[in-house]
Amino acid sequence: MPATPRSTVTVATAGTLVAMLSYTAPLGVLPTIARDVAAGPSAQSWILSASSLGLTTGLLTAGALGDDHGRRRVFVAGALVLAVGQLLGAVAPSPGLVVAGRVVQGLGSAALIACSLALISHVVPAGPERVRASGLWGAGLAGGIGVGPLLGTVMPWRLAYGVVGVAALFVALVTPRLAPESRADVARRPDVPGIVTLAGGLALLCAGLTELRTGVGALPLALLVIGLVLLAAFAAVEHRVAEPMMPLALFRSPALVAATVGALGTGLGIIAVISYLSTLAQRGLGLDPLQATLALTAWPVVSVVTSLLTRHLPERLSGAVRLVGGLVVVAAGMLLLTGLDPSTTSAHLVLATAVAGLGTGVVNATLGREAVASVPPALAGVGSGINNTSRYLGAAVGVTLVSVLTSRTGTERPAQLIANWDRAVLVAVALTVVCLLVVAVAESRSRRTARRQVTDDAPIAG
Template sequence: MLMTVLDGSIVTVAMPAIQNDLGFTPAGLSWVVNAYLIAFGSLLLLAGRLGDLIGRKRMFLAGTGVFTAASLLAGVAASPGILIAARFLQGVGSAMASAVSLGILITLFTEPRERAKAIAVFSFTGAAGASIGQVLGGVLTDALTWNWIFFINLPIGVAAVFFAVPALPGDRRLGPKAGPDTLGALLVTSGLMLGIYAVVKIEEYGAASARTIGFGGLALALIAGFFVRQATAENPLMPLRVFRSRSVSGANLVQMLMIAALFSFQIFVTLYMQNVLGYGAARTGLAMLPAAVVIGAVSLGASARLVARFGERDVLLTGLMLLVGVLGLLTRLPGRADQVNYFTDLLPAMLLAAGFGLALPALTSLGMSGAEEEDAGLASGLFNTTQQIGMALGVAVLSTLAASRTESLTAAGRPTAEALTGGYQLAFAVGAGLIVAALTVAFTVLRRPRQTSEPNG
């Protein structure tokens, strides 16, 4: 999990070196990221269900193998086409392994306290991976070459397979007779692929362009067709019964809103430090380190105990309220570097990011708790898919709003730093609104289970 999450962010800081070495055009360079995101986001749901059919252990091992081999291909790539193809294959392998990871955890750890600990470790890995990737990518690129951001995956991937073979028990498979729903798979995969493509190209073509509207409309039509198919198919790829659980439906919706909002924290705080404060890559990584530390400390040290004592819902609500505070504080960032004091303007927000360490493990438990064992891979794939959809929404909505606000302030004659800060502040404010929406959904949909004093005879 660390390897696949880390790979989503480690490449970003190496992009200039990759462009110079391989001769990418500016438009072509974006596909080093987009090829991975499109494959990863569009295949999670299919991979999760296939894991239920053929065995989650098999899917995990196959996905890790594909990702590791693709990392080798990316590291030795000598042309843009080879690197983009390798990044697409990395996305395929990531989807295969990630889609079933949660399903494996909840079937391995059935005792509530142990499951909470396992999910806390899993959540910490995901939360910390992005931060580690930004720092590690800069170090490897500066000290060695960009190729090593991919080569570093080889020993991790080999070790993961080596330990997983004996450690993961064989799981119950539904078998080929239960599926797969080929038409449903084609509909959802093509719909998600087109939808993610439309989103990642908004910055280039605009949200109201015919290209964006056309691809987006076609994606929605394909996904709508997928849901119609699932309601009528004899062996659906995604049985709609999974949505009958309020915890599954509510947790996925809350996650989508939360991840979309936190895109503003992960990306725009970094941009603010570099573009307004003039921080370098290493200094930016160190400035973001307190957030990773508190998220890790809370995820690993406190979340499981708090969930056991107060329940997932209350811990989730507390975490979301802290996250509202994070983005609220960031809306007040000064627009001039000489007005900024890291310890009073940025550090408090970094420390309140502990709310993510509370919210994500509780949300993960809720998102998986309502699924039957035979649907564990599907529920895992669904949870990962809504995470990617949330990230895509964050990219589309917040990036567009921030850029538009910056352009209007620049046109009004404001200095560049102040104009950029104004765009970031708007993104933080909208992100805070998304967290409030997530908080509302969690409070109303994720109801506390009723306690019964006596069993019915």
């Protein structure tokens, strides 16, 4: 079967869906996993966060490698690495190996997500078709987030790991026949100092955030400080080297700034809130794991629908305008998750998460398009990597804030847990609003620049 634009979009979307299945599968069954492998509170935090560490560390590097050495090649390699990570987690007898498997899964997922958008941008031209393809990609992202937690509740969690691993292996096997290879016309030399400082900085930052969830101490603070120092070193390296993996000049584009901050806002806000909501539903509202998971499925289901429908939005609406509108709706949905009490029903959670899903679908589809449209075609993988790194770094920070603000000791009574949750959600809403305001400012700057260009290009009368 020859590769076509449709088959490429299909396999890229499937890879993203599988990556999200892996990312979210443990969310609804963490207590069961912890019981089976004797994981304490600290190990449980690492089980939840290890995939984010792998994702955040690997996204930008995988995108740059794809641009220079073949996006399909890196995409397939990521699927194979994800399959290995799933197998490791499925047979892990101890929490340490479960965590190791999650890190490997995150690294594999990073290659899938970063290169998926680059594969699409290579075969689908900008315009209505790209909008439609980005909507499908966003639907795959939301679908994986929705189905993942259900897998662990409807079948043993080790079997769920195996199912996702088989799906990743299938993606690796069919991709060479369904998607063409693509790369930049001129390959850059490997930016080894950039790769090392970025990966080290992000890994230590995520590790520090994870340790911070179990209490403030010397170790998490040291990890955070060293991580920030390495990220500063990365910025200095990218400024000085002749062929940086992430040219800092890209951020002169208001469109890239808007897309990057919009992605950051989804991580700091709705992803962080949804990641903890299942725990709150069980510990604070008394729902069982399946009830809690089903109550949250409205968010991804509605997100899938709205992602697919974004192609009907008027073309005159810029990416930044769509992001601002979507984030406003997301913030409204999160506000509906405040004021809960032990008598709150699952129907209330469904309503709130459905409202958030309306905005999330628009945001996901828009980010999928803007991530690659706001950078030169030769750097499509880098653009995707920047965008998704922002999303999952934001999620790492956001989940830490929500976890610490909601449950500092892990022994709170339901009423206290719910009261703490209100404060955590309001912080997440505030961070989302800050991000959407930055996106709005970037849009205003972009419009002013466009008006100046029109004025400069206009012929002089007389």
